[in-house]
Amino acid sequence: MATKKVGILGATGTVGQRFILLLADHPVFTIHALGASSRSAGKAYKDAVRWKQARPIPENVKDITVKSCDAELFKDCDVVFSGLDADVAGDIEMAMLKQDIAVFSNAKNYRRDPVVPLIVPTVNPDHFDLIPHQRSLHNLKKGFLVTNANCSTTGLVVPLKALQDAFGPISHIIVNTQQAISGAGYPGVPSLDILDNVVPHIGGEEEKMEWEVGKILGGVADDKKSFSLLENTVVSATCTRVPVLDGHLETVSVKFANGSPSLEQVNQVLEKYSSEAEKLQCHSAPEKPIVVTYDADRPQPRLDRENLKGQAVTVGRVRKCPVLDIKFVLLIHNTLLGAAGSSVLNAEIAVAKGLI
Amino acid sequence: MATKKVGILGATGTVGQRFILLLADHPVFTIHALGASSRSAGKAYKDAVRWKQARPIPENVKDITVKSCDAELFKDCDVVFSGLDADVAGDIEMAMLKQDIAVFSNAKNYRRDPVVPLIVPTVNPDHFDLIPHQRSLHNLKKGFLVTNANCSTTGLVVPLKALQDAFGPISHIIVNTQQAISGAGYPGVPSLDILDNVVPHIGGEEEKMEWEVGKILGGVADDKKSFSLLENTVVSATCTRVPVLDGHLETVSVKFANGSPSLEQVNQVLEKYSSEAEKLQCHSAPEKPIVVTYDADRPQPRLDRENLKGQAVTVGRVRKCPVLDIKFVLLIHNTLLGAAGSSVLNAEIAVAKGLI
Amino acid sequence: MATKKVGILGATGTVGQRFILLLADHPVFTIHALGASSRSAGKAYKDAVRWKQARPIPENVKDITVKSCDAELFKDCDVVFSGLDADVAGDIEMAMLKQDIAVFSNAKNYRRDPVVPLIVPTVNPDHFDLIPHQRSLHNLKKGFLVTNANCSTTGLVVPLKALQDAFGPISHIIVNTQQAISGAGYPGVPSLDILDNVVPHIGGEEEKMEWEVGKILGGVADDKKSFSLLENTVVSATCTRVPVLDGHLETVSVKFANGSPSLEQVNQVLEKYSSEAEKLQCHSAPEKPIVVTYDADRPQPRLDRENLKGQAVTVGRVRKCPVLDIKFVLLIHNTLLGAAGSSVLNAEIAVAKGLI
């Protein structure tokens, strides 16, 4: 099979750098074009980027000339991955879509759009079912637009989906996050703000978490023209920033509408959960979507963020919550499954489903 | 007034070092004896201690000869402050009590004892009312035993007390802590465990928080011979360790038995809360027990832990909780109000009440 | 004595915030005007600043209206302290000087000017002798311009001055610095660059250290119209950034032109060193300019940076250098003696000398 040509927007940013690493040697996708701000356009990638990854820039990417994010310049791409900031993502991603390109966005701009799927690959790939309707609205043949969830939302919905599938609706969720600095991009969080410190606020993050869960865990309407948002699930989020490089930790309490399962049942369900991504044998799908740990002091960001190449969510400390029903701790790699890794796996799923 | 002679047990530990700094130049108490393990006994304090404070060892303490924690050696002390670890605190503190000494303990050993007050100085100094009964049981004239709360519990109960006084019983509390490394003593947390990391478990901490709240916020029985534990308040705690030197951050959601107050009411009540400690004009009492901050990203450990000399709790981000009623963020200096500072202020209150 | 009216330029920056704390309650100086960028001008200080200090904004400063750094607006100040960045400091400081104001600058712009003293207060306050000549050149009555040294240079020259006074010229110096993030201002060093990392480069810092030592440790010509730079002292500096909030650590090896003193002689000379600043009984002068430590693992930034209110340099680990003569480790608080603290003490010296 011929590989698909892909473009990366925001290629010099922290999410963009992760896209480079994930796609430089990919069996299905070939990096064809890199887009960044006009300041970077015209430069070789290695000269335009402030590379902050522990692995070096892939050799086959170093000398690609960066382009501005003009849709015209990406029209021979089959797929575009966007790591653009929200302030510019809206217009650029829409222009790419209108070029009939398959667009996978990490920005928040279209997440609440009623015809744009908000997909966590190991949770709700069935939301791709809305693509034919989206195409017809935009009068497109091949192109479409799909977004990732927020990184913290992504970590949360994976175990919630497993629990909801097994035990029915979850009525109440209280979640507290301890988020890594890489989530804020570069230069991002000033070191004077975070060394020997915790910052108990991340602008807009709590609102995103409280809203996105309802779309992702909701279903697709029978006519496949709209999403059914969960109506009876309430989420309360508190988001904090901690001095950790990668890996968001979340402590979660949940209440089930139909009564609480036992701890054994919960652990068993989390262990056995599987998603369409593995069944489709996608290249970036983790062996399983959830790694369950039984050690008393796990998961931990430094020790668990790379579990299953950063594409799984690690869940531990499942125990009774005296106020709601069940509480647990989860960890997600915020720039892999929480960002670039979701986009790439979503695109692999779209290929497997024949959408690309 | 003649000052009171005090002994410090566990004087070389991290809590002991804080006692030294708080008491070296105190208007009511004079350091008279220092106790530590037999390994340190017989040495000058400056040679026995691994001093880890940013301020140097007070000159008048450097050359005090450290004793073993033999109660006989402390019998001419009016007061003993104990920063001993739980594995030895039980026997030693009881022996000191039997010497008719007023003992203020930071250990967990006697917190659940039905005749030992568990006192947070700006919350429940009325629990000193049980002292006459405790003395009569032990056949003492001057001595008694009072304990501090756990550091995280201490931070939590200060605003809860203000809210309970104003709005009636709190039925449900979900709290997540992000605790400083100094809470684990020295050597305590290995750096390999906490650099670029969060450890989502602190042995026994969640159980302490879930239980202690009910004793502290409960009342004293009319006959002043027992405590009435709260029966209709449920606490769910998750405790984590973060790479912060001092200052525990807690994110809290609460539900009121009698309906939710408004955010304005909550802020106002927190601002206006005052305790007996200030009214008694105790030396270490903060100007007010709670500092309310309205900045979106506060409180923060590094910037707020020293507020009012570390004896106040800072509360911010008061907002509606979609699941319970109200949520907020608080910060407590874990080795000041959360440990040694509570003991010293408790002792000052006891002096003001004529118990010492 | 009437206090002197002072202005602070760059008042919202990290050095400016230190000036605020040092001057808010000063016996000789009264804060009269605050200058910052045009973006801040017109706002109350508390609204213009992103305050990053562990102590709160002083009450008497909170509501001062910030001005732009227009010299006309500062003409009723006796003294102006400048924490401006080098890119704007040159013009603004010169304009202030021309208003006949005494200007104390932290910027590098005029450090190499042949008629501008580069003064470390506990090292070379005799360089104030050039002020009459400077005034005559600029046709001023009261005004003059004096600069601080670079923060790392400042730490280095204090013990070097003590050694040079006692043992004659130092011919060779190799210094390696490990500098705190606060030295880069705010937002300054991105956390992604420094967490779990060291950055072995600080732009221009090595050149500053290698040059400034020669001016500071050189003398004033007999006619008091020029400085005699050291000609036979060679400095080799390597500067690195480490994840420390405050406090630059420097490891130093030196060779003496006239042969090496013994370790005992070196320690004795460092212990006994005193400067004019203490003799003039200046308010901000440390009890002594150098704290000598004999502990094998000191000085350390977190434990020693506050020594003598951050106005002393702490020196330890004095030992033989197998390559040069003597090696040692020093620590300086980079935003106190290394920046704002030097300026304030310089100004106090100038008052004591009758120059203000």
Add this chain to the structure above:
Amino acid sequence: MATKKVGILGATGTVGQRFILLLADHPVFTIHALGASSRSAGKAYKDAVRWKQARPIPENVKDITVKSCDAELFKDCDVVFSGLDADVAGDIEMAMLKQDIAVFSNAKNYRRDPVVPLIVPTVNPDHFDLIPHQRSLHNLKKGFLVTNANCSTTGLVVPLKALQDAFGPISHIIVNTQQAISGAGYPGVPSLDILDNVVPHIGGEEEKMEWEVGKILGGVADDKKSFSLLENTVVSATCTRVPVLDGHLETVSVKFANGSPSLEQVNQVLEKYSSEAEKLQCHSAPEKPIVVTYDADRPQPRLDRENLKGQAVTVGRVRKCPVLDIKFVLLIHNTLLGAAGSSVLNAEIAVAKGLI
């Protein structure tokens, strides 16, 4: 070729864990036995170890039963790798040697032994030439004992060897290290000592560096019965601990006995340096022993420690030293090439040379 059976001593420690990762899937060596303290003996490895690596315990190692380090129990091993602490390494390693086993030690105990090679694999594998003499002294057929260098020494001697080969003897070396916490093992450095701090002392480290360079860079006597230590090379080391997980940074100044090469010559020589390890096509040999970087702010621990799988030394900032001749910055992964990685590569070289 049949693989060699290997034992790992100190298998539960931090160096031991690195050995496990390096050897679990090795083409030449097969893990046959794991040794640890008597406290761990009899347990499955996964139960005995506090695993602190970002990658999980290899499946084929998890259930190996740990033994005590009794030489008798390892006698069917061809090779033993020792990550034992110095306080027990001496006796145990000698007992293993007497069982006629090839022993590769990370401890300091035998480094100064006149018949034990101290080998950095990409520097002085020719020191294996002394093995026949060592065997004859101990009356062994197959066994021998070889030690690694100290981790900081290892980083230093790689570029020094390249320079010495090209430009002749180096007469003077001043080196300052900033060492990662993993170098101290587990629990190792308490977090209270290193967060927001630097500790300018590591017990015995400076002495090791100052001595070991002379043995490693010296030669083997013509009769292959002794080592010729460098006599005219003087090393001055200052060692500090910084809050970095892995990767020692060293800033180095050197003086050449025969005059200074140009910066271009130095860079070229470093770039072109190659060692016998690559020529022998050893599995763990890096592509080249030195990675030269020309970025102004590199090498950095977090970004460069994994270069060439942690088996290369990264060198940057080559520039003139005003005091000696040349200065530069280097980085070594302290638990890979600086410890376990050296041992494994040394053993591969020994196999290639027919010694095992």
